[in-house]
Amino acid sequence: MTRMGKVYLVGAGPGDPGLISLKGLQCLRRADLVLYDGLVNPLLLRHTPATAERTSRKASPLGPAMSQQEINERLIEAARQGKTVVRLKGGDPYIFGRGSEEALALAEAGVPFEVVPGITAATAAGAYVGFSLTHRDCASAVAFITGHEHPAPDKERIDYDVLAAFPGTLVFYMGLHRIGEIVQALLDGGKEPETPAAVVSQATLPQQRILVAPLHELPHAVAQAGALPPSLIVIGECVRMREKLQWFEHLPLFGKRIGITRPLTQADATIERVVELGGQPVLLPTIEIRPPEDWAPVDRVLQRLGEYDWIVFTSANGVEGLFGRLWQTGGDLRQVGRVQLAAIGPATADALERFHLRADLVPDAYRAEELAAVLKAHVPGRRVLWARSTRARDVLPRELEAAGAHLDQCIVYQNVDREQLTPEELAMIEQGELDWIGLSSPSIARSLFRLLTPRALAQLGERVRIASISPVTTEAALEVGLPVNAEAIEYTWDG
């Protein structure tokens, strides 16, 4: 008999991919199957090795419609096959998320489950928009209300007269399409028409928008300005606090969509940085990092590592490639011996640090010319190893050999161009929906150019701007015909 699996009902938080709990993250890491709903930020799926399927009540280009019944059955069936299943739901699973219906179905079927709470849209919106849902002076209570009553008339339970008299903040979920009726019912119940009110759309995401108006004018304001789902209606004095308490919209990249062209395996830190700064990272890898076709030359070099005077690294991948292989093949740092280590820049030096190694030399400007210039003094007559990729500039070997070094080059990883962009990726550029694309190497610049259509190219420089990591990358971009709008002063993604 197969061992019974388990279902974790996990709250994914309101949108910002940082707003998931540590426990939720741990569940994702060990899942075999993830079923996520339409509110979940797909960036969270980076944290799981599992197959992830989107569930939606409506059919869309992303997949067919799935009824609640079908979702329940999928969860039960997968758990019975012994799988660890994560049911990932926007916000908190038990706040208007039908999580309890799923949990009840699991309980009835005798499937073990756990529930991991999430940050619900209302509290997240309060924090990110700048109103505290409770406050000693103006809100002693808060109510979360569905604006989308259960369709069966006998289940209509919301008493708007009671809500109108409620001594605190009212937050309506799923109410945007009924905002006129909701506001009218509250006014009819005696709610003060001038009560501050707001509609908060896409809270905690870079597209967050907020409309503020006195309660009686709110439906009109929404009709005029429009509001995109998902949206909350927030009613109460606390809305006034926003003037002093807003911060999210002041972040430097707020509202900006940033195309990240780094290989997926290296994009994590950049994704997190963009999110931290209020921007929306859009993954747009142009090259893939793969292991070398043949490890044999690397393994031979690893046997003689201690014979070198210097090992030179021109990327973090080079470090991972060489020392990762050393570890995998049963070796360890003792084989490195007294070799001196040179790194082209801080990211490469960081990669060394992860192996508990310190770079002996990092040039002030992070480029091959600079690295060669500072290394030159150290290498005459010395044995130097360069752990490189299939594609690399010839500056380093030329300069080092001219300086009298005995140089060995060893390919420890491959840079492979992507064949094409997905239609969605291309459409974003063609329609000018990206604000910036970051380029972090000459080969990325060249492969991006190759992947773009004339329509996409026409957007570059104007609507979709390009930021280059360094002068060398800028030069490569300009050479193929990509415009460059900005260049980093420090040659790193952070720069």
Ligand code: SAH
């Ligand atoms: N379980 C979710 C709510 C699901 S109901 C939670 O705890 O947040 C879906 C409703 O949630 C939407 O109609 C909208 O009212 C609200 N919502 C979810 N995410 C939101 C967001 N980022 N900004 C504003 N409202 C959001």
